[in-house]
Amino acid sequence: ANHDWNGSVEVPAFYAGANRRRYGGVFLRRDGRMSLESNVGTSTGSCRSDAQLGDGRWHHVAAVFKDRGGVQIKIDFRVKWVDFERLMVNDLVRLPMLENIRQIVADSMGSGTTAEDVLIRLEDATEKPTPVFWEYAFRCFCTINSPPETVNAKLNELLAKARLAKAVALAVQATPLIHLLVSSNFVVRDIIVDPEDVSLPSTAEVGSAELFVDGIRGHGVLTYLPEDEFGPDYIGMDGQFVLCGGLNGTAIDCQVQDFRFWNRALSHTQVRAVQPCKLPDLRGVMGGAFPYGLAAWYRFDGSFENSAPASTYPAAEGRDAASS
Secondary structure, eight states: OOEESOOOOOOOOOBBOTTTTEEEEEEEOSOOOOEEEOOSOOOOOEOOOSOOOOTOOOOOOOEEEEEEEEEEEEEEEEEEOOOOHHHHTTTTHHHHHHHHHHHHHHHHHHHOOGGGGGGEEEEEOOOEETTTTTEEEEEEEEEEEOOOHHHHHHHHHHTTTHHHHHHHHHHTTTTTTTTGGTTTTTGGGGOOOOGGGOOOOOOEEEEEEEEEEEEEEEEEEEEBBBBEEEEEEOOBTTTBBBOOEEEEEEEOOOOOOOOEEEEEEOOOHHHHTOOOOSOOOOHHHHSSHHHHTEEEEOOOOOOOOOOSTTTTOOOOOOGGGGGO
16 A cells, blocks of 8 residues: 555544544455545545456555545535434434435436545534524535546536525435424424525545556545544554454455555556566666655565565564464
8 A cells, every 4th residue: 555645644424523433445345356445534435446356366456545636525505493402312313314415415416426425514503593483403514525527517516506405405304203303393394405505515626546456447436535624534444554354254365465555656657567576676666765665565474574674664463374
């Protein structure tokens, strides 16, 4: 894996939260293909390999994280006549409602947008227009990840604010048990989103990620931004890089050797050049100053030592097959 994000790893869901499990992982799927996924910060999406990994063969897998190549679109709207405080403590209502909103926002944008590309954050938007009347509401902040080539088409769809407002209101109304959280003297069909209270969409350039298997680029889109409202985030699983796995009590059955970390985003040509177990002369492949971007190299050839020259990263922890 390699990335060129400038954030420090030392800095301490569809619904973002401080206690959710973060990850940026390369997964071996049950069909023999590889996938790259991440929910670090406000990252979403996935990349998958086209070729299957074959038994009895060695394969080269590379995940490349970059600080460019992705776009985030942001839009927010206010949903009236739902009690925010009761909503936030009722998972049975809130979670299905958020799923409905994510799907509606994705469908409204089109151009290949999926519900997994939509992140949602909720805030209390209750107002008291008179001394005796409360207007219960919540504001829904949506962040939609997108490749640059489809951004303009998605923005055009979001400008139809009246259509989006109606679709979101219907999605909230269709949520099971939502009637339990509707304000007094109102019913489910009164839940509305005022088109005038839908913000104009904004965009920001962010990072992206790619997956290569045996030098062949996979398909899919992963937009990468390891920050959210809580600040910088880890790319590792809960702050660690791990090699592990299994399913339904069955341990993962494969071997891993030559696990390398690079501190720059390798190009497609460079990924292909470093495929062999024996690295080529990095001066010509990578350029720049020694050690040419190689931050750590774990060979797993009987030890867990870091064999990258001039590296300050520690040895890996674990045990190999011979000792298990």
